Amino acid sequence: MPTSPATSPSQSSSTLAPTGTSAAPAILVAPYATISVKNHIPVTLELAKPNFNQWEPFFSSLCGKFGLLSHVDGTAKANPTDPAWAIADSYVRGWLLGSAGPDVLGLAAAPNQTARELWVAIKRLFEANKAPRAIFLGHEFHSMTQGDSSINDYAQRMKATADALRDVGRTITDSELVLNFLRGLNPRFAGTADNIADSHPLSDFATAREKLVLKEVRLTNEGTVATQTAFHASCGIACCTISSTTSDGSIADRHGGNNDGSSSGGGQGGGGGRWKKKGRGGSQSRGGHRPPALLVAP
Known part of the structure; x- marks a missing residue:
């Protein structure tokens, strides 16, 4: 059975032209036309x-x-x-x-x-202007320090400057990059920096950065724990003294009272502990032994 033009595998609707007219020119579509x-x-x-x-x-x-x-x-x-x-x-x-x-x-x-x-x-x-740019970038590279920035931020700045130097024909070797990286570290990383510098062979830049990031995490964790410990210790000392105000406006300080109402000094009286009342007429003790009263003849 003969194949009709509409179903011929060698033809498609996009290449067929109406009867009696010339064929349309082929459309060239590049394989990368949709590339973003x-x-x-x-x-x-x-x-x-x-x-x-x-x-x-x-x-x-x-x-x-x-x-x-x-x-x-x-x-x-x-x-x-x-x-x-x-x-x-x-x-x-x-x-x-x-x-x-x-x-x-x-x-x-x-x-x-x-x-x-x-x-x-x-x-x-x-x-353009490679020579002067190399001088300025070289000074920036060799004087760079970490300061208060993180290890990753410092490493990115150092690597970007090294790449800029490579653009102007001044290639920075990996060992030179590592040693300059260690030179500008914050002093709190001095021990880790010495260990990296003394390693044989010298660690590459990626490995050196990873070791310092780990040290940074440890130092941050130790600082957090120390802060929390100091906070709890200060709370414990502050809670040893309890102050209250009496009904007449004077201040009463209680020292060493126990939760069970007894005084650490064994004093007598309700409420426990020793209370010192401070008012306009001096101080007055309550609890424990009271001094004898003085009788004055008229």
Whole structure:
């Protein structure tokens, strides 16, 4: 049975043209048309940080997934007359525009650029003035201290500065990073820092950070326990003295009374303990032995 045009496996409704008319031109759809650049490049390229070395691996990986690295590294000649090349180049240029910050695009972007031209302009921004930037970043790196910040915050600042130095051609080795990291620590981590520095071989940066974070947790816990102990001890001392006010406005202090109404000194009288009443006429004792009364003749 012959196959009808409507059911032919070699044809589809999108390619069929009405009878008596010429066929519509084929629509070229790239396999990366639905790519969201933010899902593949979570880092925004910025001059203020700067973070080119952190951003570049994400961008190169995205281009490599679809075989488009030649559009930025210059390994293939540009071919704007080829529709397939032009579409691919537009996507790569769009990824650059979508993953760079306004400060970068304001200096690097221009009308009618190819992806390669935009890439070169962006890279030039981060490679300019390498010598003076290396001096300033080197001073910042070697004078950095932890202060009151946490170990993780301090480690992030140290690593970001080391990455910025790498951007300007000054590579920081891992051992140099570790030793500089230990140098700027808060003095309360001195013991742990000495242990890390004396280890052979020297711990890498990630391991050193993990050891110091663990020490930080222990110190925080010990400080919390000490504070709670001091608080309970002060409460116990404060509760040893009970003060009350009598009906006539004088102050009565009770010392050493027991819960059962007896006095620690064995005194007599109801209520237990020894009460000292302080009023305008001096002090008056109640409980225990009373002094004999004085009789005065008229």
